[in-house]
Amino acid sequence: MSTQTAPRPLRSDASRNRERIVASARRLFAARGADVSVDEIRRDAGVGMGTLYRHFATKDELLDAVLEDAYGEWAQALQHALAEPDAWRGFCEYLEQALALHVANRALKGVVAGRDGARPRAEAVRARLWPLLRELIERAQRQGSLREDFAPEDMPLLFWSCDRVIDAAADTSPEIWRRHLGILLDGLRAEAATPLPVAPLTRAQLTRIARSRR
Amino acid sequence: MSTQTAPRPLRSDASRNRERIVASARRLFAARGADVSVDEIRRDAGVGMGTLYRHFATKDELLDAVLEDAYGEWAQALQHALAEPDAWRGFCEYLEQALALHVANRALKGVVAGRDGARPRAEAVRARLWPLLRELIERAQRQGSLREDFAPEDMPLLFWSCDRVIDAAADTSPEIWRRHLGILLDGLRAEAATPLPVAPLTRAQLTRIARSRR
DNA sequence: GCTAAAGCGGAGCGACCGCTCCGCTTCGCT
DNA sequence: AGCGAAGCGGAGCGGTCGCTCCGCTTTAGC
Numbered sequence: 001m002s003t004q005t006a007p008r009p010l011r012s013d014a015s016r017n018r019e020r021i022v023a024s025a026r027r028l029f030a031a032r033g034a035d036v037s038v039d040e041i042r043r044d045a046g047v048g049m050g051t052l053y054r055h056f057a058t059k060d061e062l063l064d065a066v067l068e069d070a071y072g073e074w075a076q077a078l079q080h081a082l083a084e085p086d087a088w089r090g091f092c093e094y095l096e097q098a099l100a101l102h103v104a105n106r107a108l109k110g111v112v113a114g115r116d117g118a119r120p121r122a123e124a125v126r127a128r129l130w131p132l133l134r135e136l137i138e139r140a141q142r143q144g145s146l147r148e149d150f151a152p153e154d155m156p157l158l159f160w161s162c163d164r165v166i167d168a169a170a171d172t173s174p175e176i177w178r179r180h181l182g183i184l185l186d187g188l189r190a191e192a193a194t195p196l197p198v199a200p201l202t203r204a205q206l207t208r209i210a211r212s213r214r
Numbered sequence: 215m216s217t218q219t220a221p222r223p224l225r226s227d228a229s230r231n232r233e234r235i236v237a238s239a240r241r242l243f244a245a246r247g248a249d250v251s252v253d254e255i256r257r258d259a260g261v262g263m264g265t266l267y268r269h270f271a272t273k274d275e276l277l278d279a280v281l282e283d284a285y286g287e288w289a290q291a292l293q294h295a296l297a298e299p300d301a302w303r304g305f306c307e308y309l310e311q312a313l314a315l316h317v318a319n320r321a322l323k324g325v326v327a328g329r330d331g332a333r334p335r336a337e338a339v340r341a342r343l344w345p346l347l348r349e350l351i352e353r354a355q356r357q358g359s360l361r362e363d364f365a366p367e368d369m370p371l372l373f374w375s376c377d378r379v380i381d382a383a384a385d386t387s388p389e390i391w392r393r394h395l396g397i398l399l400d401g402l403r404a405e406a407a408t409p410l411p412v413a414p415l416t417r418a419q420l421t422r423i424a425r426s427r428r
Numbered sequence: 429g430c431t432a433a434a435g436c437g438g439a440g441c442g443a444c445c446g447c448t449c450c451g452c453t454t455c456g457c458t
Numbered sequence: 459a460g461c462g463a464a465g466c467g468g469a470g471c472g473g474t475c476g477c478t479c480c481g482c483t484t485t486a487g488c
Contacts, residue, residue, distance in 0.1 A: 008464095010464095010465095011454085011455060011456080011464060011465065012455075012456090013454070013455070013464095013465070013466080014455095014464075014465060014466090017465085017466085037444080037445065037446085038445085038446060038447080039444095039445085039446090042467095042468095047466080047467080048466060048467030048468055049446095049447075049448085049467070049468060049469090050448085050449080050450090050465085050466060050467060050468075051465075051466060051467070053446095053447065053448075054464095054465075054466085057447095058446080058447085059446065059447090147400075150397075154393070154397075156382075157379055157390070157393070157394045157397075160378045160379055160382050161375040161376075161378055161379060161394060162375075163378070164374045164375055164377070164378035165371055165374055165375060168370075168374050168423055168427075169415070169419075169423055171426065172415075172419050172422050172423050172426070173415055173419055175411075175412050176371070176412060176414075176415055178410075178411045178412050179368070179371070179410050179411065179412045179413075179414065180371045180375060182401075182408070182410040182411055183364075183368075183371075183398060183401040183402060183410070184397060184398065184401055185401070185408075186361075186400070186401035186402075186406045186407060186408050187396075187397040187398055187399070187400035187401025187402070187406060188397060188400075188401070189406065191405075191406070192400045192401060192403065192405070192406035193400060194396070194399075194400050196392075196393050196396040196397070197389075197392045197393060197396055198389050198390060198392050198393045199393075200390075200393065201383070201386075201387055201390055205383075205386050205387055208386050209382055209383055209386050212385065212386070213382075222434095224434095224435095225434060225435065225484085225485055225486080226485075226486090227434095227435070227436080227484070227485070228434075228435060228436090228485095231435085231436085251474080251475065251476085252475085252476060252477080253474095253475085253476090256437095256438095261436080261437075262436060262437030262438055263437070263438060263439090263476095263477075263478085264435085264436060264437060264438075264478085264479080264480090265435075265436060265437070267476095267477065267478080268434095268435075268436085271477095272476080272477085273476065273477085
């Protein structure tokens with residue numbers, strides 16, 4: 001038996017406003033990142049504060065909802081990479097496509113290591129993608145192209161790093177992150193490997209970092 | 215002839231307070247970065263707001279003054295690296311030492327690409343070090359250890375990148391940046407080089423980025 | 429010890445932020 | 459057409475920030 005109250009359909013003006021909010025948020029967040037203010041979004045959408053906050057309880061909830069499509073593209077990039085028979089090519093393509101997404105949608109930065117709980121959809125997609133990522137990496141290592149000492153837990157370092165480059169230069173040189181990634185990839189090839197000075201992060205540490213992100 | 219008005223010596227309480235402000239600022243900025251609030255510093259120093267702002271006209275001025283020693287250590291690291299006969303070792307040591315400084319003094323992040331004008335001392339040391347940096351890089355390329363297509367203008371990318379890793383993980387795993395740097399360095403060796411997809415930033419672009427940093 | 433100038437503290441300004449609250453409007457059913 | 463409920467806008471709250479202003483205190487030279 002269902003104790004659930006069926007959600008009454010929205011009034012016409014309500015659903016119209018919801019669409020306008022989503023559209024404005026999607027555009028502004030994508031163009032300028034997650035720190036676009038709620039007020040600017042609601043002005044762009046041409047609605048009041050109250051309207052926005054009846055549809056989305058917090059700014060994080062709005063973000064999470066608006067990024068859903070992007071999460072899908074992210075997952076798709078990973079799946080596409082796994083479909084590529086050359087494991088190294090797949091690995092490179094994953095990074096390139098995922099980061100290109102971060103350029104096209106500046107709010108994606110911070111999803112890799114976002115606050116826990118606040119954005120459940122982001123957390124869910126992260127959890128869902130983890131095993132695939134593991135496979136992408138191990139497969140490349142089995143084929144002997146990716147350095148043996150690279151761990152899935154190192155992936156966030158790559159994203160933090162490239163996201164920072166994107167963030168710094170996006171307005172001036174929107175493609176320079178590819179150069180940075182190029183250097184990183186050259187350092188990730190098995191032939192280039194030199195012993196690394198410290199062990200990778202543990203998953204527990206990654207969670208701790210995600211939790212403590214301001 | 216000097217039209218300069220000789221600065222009258224500070225009253226005893228004034229100079230005492232100045233010292234306390236500098237000491238507190240140094241400690242707090244180093245431990246937690248440049249976004250420690252002015253109010254927290256003045257409370258830690260046990261002085262009023264007015265007192266702090268008579269000695270330093272803006273927060274940036276305080277930062278710049280307090281970081282002067284760190285700028286010195288930075289310059290020293292570069293000179294030390296140039297003294298090392300093995301150019302590759304020198305190059306690596308420079309990055310390691312400079313970044314270790316960024317860990318010990320969290321306010322140094324952002325100096326590599328800081329607002330122009332606001333922190334003249336930082337700008338001065340950057341200008342002074344640039345030719346040395348150029349030499350460090352070209353020397354390593356002449357010795358055949360550093361990849362030919364690496365440009366001095368790529369250096370900020372490395373710092374942005376590693377600083378981001380430091381920032382994310384400093385409280386959880388204060389040494390993990392060495393792992394990231396290890397991967398980067400493996401990608402910077404001449405033997406590892408694969409053609410990079412885009413040209414380096416120009417100096418003009420770097421200035422533009424520095425100027426636009428929020 | 430007196431005094432003028434130098435220095436002092438901290439309340440408060442103005443600009444942001446995310447978010448709340450509530451009187452008024454509009455919708456949609458009868 | 460009338461009416462109750464759903465939805466609406468936006469002023470304003472409580473918080474943070476860097477910074478200013480000014481009445482009061484302390485210092486240092488005589």
